[in-house]
Structures are given as C-alpha cells and as structure tokens.
Amino acid sequence: MFDRAVKDLPVMKELYAHSINSQSQRHRLSDHLKEVAALSKKYDNKFSARDRAYWAGLWHGVGDTQLNFLTCL
Numbered sequence: 001m002f003d004r005a006v007k008d009l010p011v012m013k014e015l016y017a018h019s020i021n022s023q024s025q026r027h028r029l030s031d032h033l034k035e036v037a038a039l040s041k042k043y044d045n046k047f048s049a050r051d052r053a054y055w056a057g058l059w060h061g062v063g064d065t066q067l068n069f070l071t072c073l
Contacts, residue, residue, distance in 0.1 A: 015028070015029040016028060016029055017029045017031075017032035017033075017061060033057070033058050034058070036057040036058070037057035038054070039057065040053040040054055040056060040057030041054040041057070
C-alpha cells in the first residue's frame with residue numbers, strides 16, 4: 001500500500017509555499033514556515049505564549065505537503 005502511494009507522488013527537489021510571485025520567484029516551504037514562526041513569536045504580545053505562537057507558525061503549512069495542494073502550484 002505504501003509503495004503505491006510513494007510512486008504516485010511527483011518528484012520534487014523542493015517544496016514551495018505558493019506559486020510563482022510577480023517577481024517570478026517561489027518561496028520555499030521550509031523558509032516560509034520558519035519566517036512565519038519567527039513573526040508569530042515576535043508579535044505575540046497579547047497572549048504571552050510566544051513558544052506556542054512559534055510552533056503554530058511553524059506548523060501552519062503542514063497541509064501544503066499534500067499532493068492535492070502540490071498539484072495546484
């Protein structure tokens with residue numbers, strides 16, 4: 001079962017957070033997640049939960065690795 005799922009995945013060297021922007025650049029998913037995590041931690045003034053904000057920012061794009069999302073890019 002797992003073997004079939006793996007061979008159906010597209011071969012990609014890099015995962016991206018979104019499609020090409022107006023400057024013809026892509027944002028790598030790993031960079032995007034780290035940057036959102038850092039910003040989330042930086043701007044968490046209201047709840048005093050900086051570590052939780054960091055992890056929420058880091059994990060917010062976990063669904064971006066799903067095949068359905070990748071085919072949209």
